[in-house]
Amino acid sequence: MAKKETPQENVQVVKKIVDIAEDMRLTIKNQKQPQLKIPLRALSNVEYDANEGYFKLLKNIKARTLTASTIKTFAQTLRMMALSKQLVETNDIATKREAYYVSKNWGEARFLEQPESDTVMDDFEAMMKVNREQIGFIPEEKGGDIAGELVVIDKDQETGKELRIDCTKFGSGAYSVPSSCEHLKFETKAKFVLAIETAGMFERLNKHLYWKKANCILISMGGVPTRACRRFVRMLADAQKLPVLVFCDSDPYGFFSIYRTLKVGSGNAAHINEFFCVPQAKFLGVTPQDIIDYKLPTHPLKEVDYKKIKDVIKNDPFCKQSKEWQKALEQMAKMKVRAEQQALAAWGLNFVIDKYLPDKLNNPKTWLP
Secondary structure, three states, rough: OOOOHHHHHHHHHHHHHHHHHHHHHHHHHHHOOOEEEOOOOHHHHHHOOOOHHHHHHHHOOOEEEEOOOOOOHHHHHHHHHHHHHHHHHHOEEEEEHHHHHHHHHHHOOOOOOHHHHHHHHHHHHHHHHHOOOOOOOOOOOOOEEEOOOOOOEEOOOOOEEEEEOOOOOOOOOOOOOOOOOOOOOEEOOOOEEEOOOOOHHHHHHHHOOOOHHHHEEEEEEOOOOOOHHHHHHHHHHHHHHEEEEEOOOOOHHHHHHHHHHHOOOOOOOOOOOHHHOOOOOEEEEEEHHHHHHHOOOOOEHHHHHHHHHHHHHHHHHHHHHHHHHHHHHHHHHHEEEEEEEHHHHOOOHHHHHHHHHHHHHHHHHHHHO
């Protein structure tokens, strides 16, 4: 998916871009208004089937017709397509920020702010039904940090020779997931992957070599996981047949922005969820019940938290099929509190290593689906 391909392997992507442009040219030649048909990227246009394990895009589209009022956006989309074609043909890449600045040479079609550029890029990606790395665009953000019993097999960018990267050999640091990881391969004897919401908790577990004690692979998501991070976890879990356990804060955001995105994807990226979600993931904690069982310090829920709980229970396709998650959210709303991972430090800085994680790993019944 997200690999740096050779020009020969990019032929199909270029052909699809040319076909879209040619169809518009013929439409204009026939004195008709050309249209760009773009899948509607929203939670309202996805469905969740537990057997498939990810948010699947439905058929609703938004048609962008060339009119006096849409001429600028239409032109911007065509220029973005042209830039993509150039990148793919030359085997080059551009960050989203670079693409925004390239547009400054597009005259009246230039973008005034980057959110405009990002939206057009996302629409084009959805229209092509590929991920943005395949059309030459890469994210700005890093993919996530990795520590533990894992060898990542990469390639030297100059020679193409195999590079073996041992994730146990980074001292006090960690291996960073590259923005494009489709070409990677893996070797490991680990028993599971532990994906962690906060960088601070990842650092604690890595400093004390928890991955060695538990024979696992630690992955720092750093909040909502990037696409590269999600793809890395999915590829690793599939290739090595590893369980993926997720360790987040106990709040609606951790549950249904971070965990849900990793497990089943999002409405905004529904056209690529099949490749960027981790259906085998389970939520290890922190759960609302953990707040009670471990007598954790808490913070009161805010109005935005109550609103998200209500919205998720009513509208989220994944939650609507999970009685366990509905129950957990209702329990949290009734308790009126949330808790952070770091709240476990109230019982000692390494309580999470010595007590909490061993307890949770030994009792899968406490996990959420």
